[in-house]
Amino acid sequence: MAQNYDVIIIGSGPGGYIAAIRAAQLGMKVAVVEREHLAGICSNWGCIPTKALLRSADVLHSAQHAKNYGLTLEGTISPDIKAIVARSRGIAERMNGGVGFLFKKNKVDIIWGEAKLTKPGEILVGPITKPIVQPQGPIPKNTLGEGTYTAKHIIIATGARPRALPGIEPDGKLIWTYFEAMKPEQMPKSLLVMGSGAIGIEFASFYRTMGVDVTVVEVLGQVMPVEDAEISAFAKKQFDKQGMKILLEAKVSKVEKGADSITAHVEKKDGTIEKITADRMISAVGVVGNIENLGLEGLGVKTDRGCIVIDGYGKTNVPGLYAIGDVAGPPMLAHKAEHEAVICIEKIAGLPNVHPMDKLKIPGCTYCNPQVASVGLTEAKAKAEGREIRVGRFPFVANGKAIALGEDQGMVKTIFDKKTGELIGAHLVGAEVTELIQGFVVAMNLETTEEDLMHTIFPHPTISETMKESVLDAYGRALNA
């Protein structure tokens, strides 16, 4: 007889593993099915290993600029790509093991294999089929094997994989996805990055700091197209200064492959074509949900543009079936997956006061140099919604801590509803803004107004003081500029 659970979760990424732990905390009998690696893309091939690479880039940058801080470093400082990649992979492995430990601690069963829905409340776990693009990790000990399993509630948390443009498909050798970009065997001399979203620009930043000749091609009119235009333009100026070549309103229309290089045909807005030759190319044109081979069609599960359609609590159109994380649509971010997981489980458990997901309050962070972080509406979006707004700005050049750190290139921009004073957007660029943004996220979650923020005391000296000054500036009261 099939083993029965309260909840079965397909996929152990940030969506799946958080759902499993929350369900176990609430006394449910839980199993997670995983086919590749515990902890999903985030820990193995996404958020964490990229930040490890970027940390190496930061340290290299600091060492190269030691003189600015009155320090003399003897000898040459050069990156050892094998050691940098080994550090990043070691950290990914540690994260992977951490999720295994949490499952054991919370008595979550792991079923190893590929899950497919057979009928409502039932899955068949079998061997891996296509499409699968990511390398497999170690199979944890004491896992359950292939077979049929049943549950009252089934949550799909199968994540996403790199999107490929027809004719420019990644081949893993000359045209990379994030998998190959994460573990180069040797450093290319030149690199073309197609797409300047968070993934593309983080890799562009990493490789440029490592000394690689980097060209970024972006089809839209700004780098990091979802960000506020002013913040994006500020960041671009810094990238330009670092020697990154950025082509906006341009698209790669064709790629010719050589023995050890590519030549990209880059079509500009005016119709001209620039041919750019580079050792390697990264295709970073987004991700698509892993919705194939899951048996969704058989159950009539609604999908839209490669993702499963859900309501604010993760429910699909099929009773007892839920979806969370990347497979349930944008923004494709780990913290969105985790929050959706908690909402979904608490709703299943019938807890009171479960709030549906509010996508406006999901922060976005990009760990390039300089970092970019935001939450809420951009100025353009607020205006497009017909809202009357007040906008405040404050530059890092007027902040003592930023100057002391040698990190004076940055700014904070805040957007308020003119009528109510409610904070409706915050956009930051500069050092450590990915840590600062959470202050504004909490403020927005509490529906804070400019008055509340002005009454809040910010510690001195910190870069966070630029946040308060930006609020003051929106009301013509900035004190340090």
Ligand SMILES: Cc1cc2nc3c(=O)[nH]c(=O)nc-3n(C[C@H](O)[C@H](O)[C@H](O)COP(=O)(O)OP(=O)(O)OC[C@H]3O[C@@H](n4cnc5c(N)ncnc54)[C@H](O)[C@@H]3O)c2cc1C
């Ligand atoms: C290079 C890169 C950098 C990133 N950086 C950040 C960042 O800084 N911050 C951030 O918030 N987000 C970042 N992301 C995005 C983040 O990784 C994802 O949003 C997050 O991993 C989504 O979690 P998930 O649980 O939905 O899916 P995933 O993490 O993709 O996990 C899904 C799991 O499901 C398994 N699976 C799929 N199909 C089946 C099946 N049929 N049976 C069994 N198992 C299956 C997969 O093997 C996988 O382990 C980054 C992504 C990339 C690629």
